Amino acid sequence: MGKSRMVQRHFSAIAARYDLANDILSFGLQRQWKRLAVRLLDPQPGDAVLDVCGGTADLAILSAAAMGLRGQVLVYDFNREMLETGLGKASRDSSGSSLTFIQGDAEAISLKDNSVNAAIVGFGVRNLTHLAQGFQEMHRVLKPGGRMVCLEFSQPPAKWFRLLYDLYSHAAIPLVGRILAGSWEAYTYLTGSIRQFPGPVELSAVIENSGFTEVTYRPLTGGIAVLHRGVKP
Ligand SMILES: C[S@@+](CC[C@H](N)C(=O)[O-])C[C@H]1O[C@@H](n2cnc3c(N)ncnc32)[C@H](O)[C@@H]1O
Secondary structure, eight states, rough: OHHHHHHHHHHHGGGGHHHHHHHHHHHTTHHHHHHHHHHHHHHOOEEEEEEETTTTTHHHHHHHHHHHTEEEEEEEEEEEEHHHHHHHHHTSGGGGGGEEEOOOOOOOOOOOOOOOEEEEEEEGGOOOSHHHHHHHHHHHEEEEEEEEEEEEEOOOOOOOHHHHHHHHHHHHHHHHHHHHHHHHHHHHHHHHHHHOOOOOOHHHHHHTTTEEEEEEEEEEEGGTTEEEEOOOO
């Protein structure tokens, strides 16, 4: 099965319990990471913000709130079940009116060149078949001067922490995935995809090669997750 179909099946299977599984598996840390990501993006009132691989819309909801609901956030994702879960959540939140949900592929974003002020992607690029293509597409749709923030899992650089993390991810993550999302493979996929993903320095190079400048990164929680930022010149 191709990667894209596998990713679709994975998220269709877990969409309804995705948020809960994330909170449990990350001990709630994912909420703090997402708040930091949006703070780094710094969306301004009136901005058009694109949440790539936006899924259940957490980053979009936080971005809308950061703009005081005076802006537009596009939640862009290719999985219908994830978008529907996000739509339900946004409709129960005051940010709902600022959000637009679009189903489409992050490797061929259905927006015009130079059309958004800021782009954010949370735990999304790891799922792409062609990683660089995802960054090139964000770069294309951003206006000159536009900011891009990427929040992604990584592997802790400290040996002892990495060992602990490996143990945890091998044992607990698939188990919690099985109990909560009803799918063992779903979360085995998650741990595998984290291990194969480039480290922060390598990822910075991919971002730079996609046309971004001022590329910086910041490890979070001992390097379990990393925030990258870049600007379209
Ligand atoms: C781990 S979830 C992240 C959701 C959300 N951004 C968050 O931080 O909670 C990854 C999302 O990426 C989406 N996705 C994966 N590959 C994609 C692609 N090629 N195009 C659009 N969305 C994609 C999945 O459907 C899924 O909703």
